[in-house]
Amino acid sequence: MRLHVADHPLVAHKLTVLRDKNTPSATFRQLVDELVTLLAYEATRDVRIEPHEIETPVTTTTGVKLSDPNPIVIPILRAGLGMLDGMTRLLPTAEVGFLGLQRDETTYEAVTYANRLPDDLTDRQVFLLDPMLATGGTLVAAIDYVLQRGARDVTCVCLLAAPEGLEVVEQAVGERVDVQVVVASVDERLNEKKYIVPGLGDAGDRLYGIV
């Protein structure tokens, strides 16, 4: 597993406002969108491209275009949905799949309740979106899901990660496949309820308000 922590003053500034418990839902949504666009720039560094010849008004030249098939972006419902627009702003031709996973707040195990994905993800570049990597259970379940469908190139874009969760993902993925995790911050730890500290609380509730 490769870990990339975005190191940028704008990311740090926006994240601080996001963490503030007094930040209202509308501002929270806007900030998630802005942060994802900044993270997407880092997360797409290895997006597959191929040579592409064009004519400028002056001459012909060889540039690049995204290779076919285009990447697939998969927000993990609910909270990951808040990251979708920020990601597809940079990758407008990406396909979008959906995965619904909810963490059981007693056992902390991820339960799958929805999926709408292509059956075959062989040779597809996959971007998984979820703002919170806490125990890592949800992300490991999502990674397993796409690996079972043949994906071998997976980038996870998260806002916050706990060191404990990163370790779980690292152990689960090992050297099996090329999994990259891009985050805005690796926080201190998990608390007794497995919430990220200092964190930002429940991302889904702060985005959408309904528990």
Ligand SMILES: O=P(O)(O)OC[C@H]1O[C@H](OP(=O)(O)OP(=O)(O)O)[C@H](O)[C@@H]1O
């Ligand atoms: O790393 P984990 O310990 O598995 O926890 C992280 C998961 O918890 C949150 O989702 P939640 O289950 O609250 O669902 P929601 O997005 O519908 O609120 C978050 O968006 C992650 O998906």
Ligand SMILES: O=c1cc[nH]c(=O)[nH]1
């Ligand atoms: O801190 C946390 C942990 C899990 N899910 C969240 O939304 N926040």
Ligand SMILES: [Mg+2]
């Ligand atoms: Mg939630």
